[in-house]
Amino acid sequence: MAKNRVKSGGFTGAVSPWWIALTGLFLVVFFVLPIVNNLLNTNDLATLAKQRPMSFYYHKLFFDPYYIRIVFDTVALSVGVTVICIIIGYPVAMFLVRHSGRWSGLVIFLLIAPLLTSIIMRTFGWRVLFARRGLVNDFLLWADILDKPFMFLNSASSAVVGLVHVLVPFMVLSIASVLRSIDLQLEESARILGASRIKTFLRVTFPLSLDGIGTGFIIVFLLANGSFVTLLLLGGGDLKTLPLLIYQQFTISRDFQFAAAMSNVLLAIAVGCLYLQLRLIRRKGVKGAA
Amino acid sequence: MLLYVVLFFIFLLGPILIVVAISFTETEYVAFPPKGFSLRWYERFFEYDAFVDSFIVSVELAFATAVLGVGLGVPAALAVTRGNVPFANSIMTFLLSPLSMPLIVMGFALLFYLSALGLGVSFLSLLIAHTVISLPYVVRTVAGVYRGISPDFEESAAVLGANRFQIFWNVTLPMIKPGIFAGMLFAMLISIDNLPISFFFGSADTNTLPVVMLSYLEHQFDPSIAAASCIQLIVAVIGLFIVERIYGLDAMTPAS
């Protein structure tokens, strides 16, 4: 960090570095310690269900095929949703940055507006759309794609759609902010040198925007990883993930120890992802977009 | 491409508009297209104490979280960015780490931890929990804005003899105002719609609106949820409109 040292007069910033200690302490006490507490599981969590050692639960999670499936599904769902968001969101980001012109304010507003609504509102809307007699089935029947209404609400597809719906604005904004900073001259030069539109995109624009995709990927993945409301209201019985099971433990089965074990596994997935982020995403130091 | 974008926005906004439509239905049950036109579900919102009380709690909590988040986050963000602190990168990562934690794990862990500490299910616990998760948004936004400002202004002030506080108050603060504002807005949005954390802290005076709505939805699926959602949306839009007037939306879209 010596490169950051100011050239004139040893100016060390407008605030004393000791403020970090205060905030840091707050986070340690109320963020790190609760997680550690949960890991060590020192709480006396007894219900009428038998008290079992934590190893019993971890064994279940890692060796029982049903639970292995769930852990796998948790990660697979998050990855799948993220990829779909990239595919759907990239064109919108392009449009926003390159073609919207004076409408860009409106586009941004329309992107942010859903984030102002409660996630319950959005999920509720999808429930109505996907009902046996809802608009989606009506449309598919009318278009002759189906001849009997499909029980979307009982299948994972409705949950995936719901999650994509909630998370795609984050992806668009991440990609857009990086796209914005790409120097248009680079693309122009490529065109002048004879590259086609597609080639310019593939060779120049896309690689330069990878950073935005990466940031968006992390954000969306982590959010999808921890979400349970969408799965609770839309997935039917079909798709189960760790967050949903944790919620169910708390509201139905009341096996808190199991919930604690599951939450630690979920945490491990998140930490793993965070670690990958630190290693793979090009770090520009404190000055970069974190 | 324009067609694609239009379809995209129909996809994005469709469900929301549907909910708005449903909130006006006359029927007892959720019907789309809505049958008849009635404000009974809005009346219901005000009749069911839990809705109103939790809405008030949600708003109070959002404000408190924003204030506490800014109080804790702004100085730290500034100090890490330009304070010549050793391991600044790692500290920044640490400050932003709550972003990566699955919220349901945070909620679960915080509930038992805070109960063990004696704080239990209380507004203070909720506030602490919400602040922990909104802090990274404040820090990131403020740091981002601060980075974009040339250090020359502050240095000149230092050279001219201003002390630290004067520099902060008269030079830095006015320049990072949009960042603080954006950070506060994010903190409030995160807090108001938060479910996974608030869920664990449910009680008559600490229920937030999303928690009550979820419980209601699970146990009584009727159009009052639609009405409650719309009321929440209206309040949020009014808030955003006020902010837009004062600062302009574009200035606030961060490189998030």
Added chain:
Amino acid sequence: MSRSKRWIHSSVVGSALLFSGMGTVSAEEITVTSFGGIWETAITNCYAAEYEKRTGHKANVMIGSPAQWMSQIEANPDNPPIDVIVSTQSQTVAAGEGGLISRATAKEIPNLADVDPLFIGAVDGWGACFDFGAFVIAYNKDTVKNPPTSIKEFVNRTIAGDWVASFPSITYGIMPDIIWSFADLYGGSADNVDPAFEVFKKIKDSGNAIAWASVTDFLNQMSTGDADIGMYWDGRAFSFIDKGNDWMGVVKPTDKAFMSCVAMNKSKGAPDAAWEYLNIVFEPGPMSCFSDYLNYGVTNQKVQYSEKMKDRITFPKDLRAPSTATSRKIAESAADWIERWNKEIGM
């Protein structure tokens, strides 16, 4: 003041005001619970209103499910966020033995003296059930011309595809008890629920069943035509019909419907004001008010039923009710059954 100063100033002042004016629940104000739908209307109008009239303090009514409330009490035993908890037989036994609720006898709740001992025994002395209902078959008279007369017939015809039927989903709080009742019906017991799982597997595989997650969900499904018939609580079905939905019909199955009785208890750390509320709950006047709304039987023997009710209530001797020992077994096994259901059936 400069703009930023004004903002900071008002935020600080504003938050100070908010903090000071913040609602702390006053001493005699209590938080009581209720199931959703018509239940909530009844509890609010019959019990909470009465409590407020007599004590001048509010009884805040919260909708949810017993398991959720129990979790919340458990996480905060010294200062429980819930003062009066509603729960089924098995859940009451679980709550009692888990140390979440206080023992209640006629000493704490005088009106318990008039309650049918059957309902006190049903929850092993942890207070008493205050209402009871039967899990019967509700159907759409327009689409189901020839309704089944027994549960077994209903199940067989669902599998055969006579209609689309709706069953409670596993997330419904009383489902473990219902699983037991199916086991009991098909020759099993609380120790052997295999018969129930076999039956439900066949139902699920037939593709003619959907699940209702909440009590109003079922009514929605019937109203929109998503389901033609289903298993549902008699009281709630009658209340729904009374509202003008005379297209719905109710069948009291000949092979003993499942009886569920619901108890209300004071959580251990709750203030004594809760006893006052509970006494109102078991008093004849408010009880018959509740019964009128919900068309359920109530347990204070001094309650006089109206004519229409006499026809509607099915009494315990004609129903399949779990004994205390069975309730305890259900409470102990609930988590395992739920897990098994998730693995094998998934509805």
